[in-house]
Amino acid sequence: MVLKSSERKHGDIAYAPSPLDGIREIPRLDQQLCFALYSAVNRVTRLYRPVLAALGLTYPQYLTMLALWERSPRTVGALGEALELDSGTLTPLLKRLEKQNLIVRRRDPADERRVMVELTEAGRALRARAAEVPASLACRIAMPPSDLMELRDRVTRFKHHLVDEADADCVSSAGVVAQSR
Amino acid sequence: MVLKSSERKHGDIAYAPSPLDGIREIPRLDQQLCFALYSAVNRVTRLYRPVLAALGLTYPQYLTMLALWERSPRTVGALGEALELDSGTLTPLLKRLEKQNLIVRRRDPADERRVMVELTEAGRALRARAAEVPASLACRIAMPPSDLMELRDRVTRFKHHLVDEADADCVSSAGVVAQSR
DNA sequence: ACATATTCATTCGTACACAATTTAATTGTC
């Protein structure tokens, strides 16, 4: 019942042979960079959850508060740029923060299209309690700080190398997104 | 209206002073490793979206198919272990794949608690078309393969250093999860 | 001036992600 599976496309991908029934192509799940990132983020979110629950926040809400603690009256668009989220994601998230009295949202009088998001007193006050979060998380990550910084810089560099628009030269660094060893 | 903000907790975090109104504590958003991971994954998912849409798959569905292409009759639990997802996430996802006729789900006769997930003919056939995905993605990531592999290994190592249970020694590598420069 | 285009946020629909709960089947223990 096994497919023919001999359709080699155009020698475009370097891969290790699959252990299963002669079918080739596509690197294994555990060798793919993108899966590593994907599962790492899920795990990190799970790590943050109990710590942030004490503050009544989810991880994306915590990130939003971090952004607001940096600069407080801010438009939805500016927040979205900082967090790299679109307004369709932020609007309901901000409504939940508003329901918790951590922020207020109001139209910018100067430009009624914009919605200004601003910390409330309670929102600013939460910062003191949130100051313990990084330490709580750190004790759950048994890795030298230098390695963590190195990783952060590499992830950031990776982000900057993602081609947003379809410039599509598509010949350069062939199938190594999901690379084999 | 600015808060007192002079509540230094217990010299637990190394941080750079915030540019804003004297408030300290908590590293900036763009200096946090976890945010870098978080936003990188969102971007990667957006990159995959149009490519996978041609196959009728989302990114988590694609990962699930990758796992099944590696080993096909598999329990929901085994899939969840491979993908690091729980059944609450997997069950509806698998139902959608089943609706597309890519997989079938049936109870294991040997143990009626288990649900076996198996590729259909169409599911196996999809592999040939999916073989182009890594190359399509690679052309959107302008980075040397060696850097990508290095990053993958570092992310994987990072994952392995996350403390799942509350072993909580909590003194070692203080607040560097979200580190400052 | 004014029709057109653009911008900004909201709404809607689809699809994760996970904790907590529920249901069903199996295993241990006696």
Added chain:
DNA sequence: GACAATTAAATTGTGTACGAATGAATATGT
């Protein structure tokens, strides 16, 4: 062989993520 403990998925409820469509406000071109 009954029955408590355990295990495996499914279900429920909350909260993201995002594309596409919507609608209101501002910018623009002639």
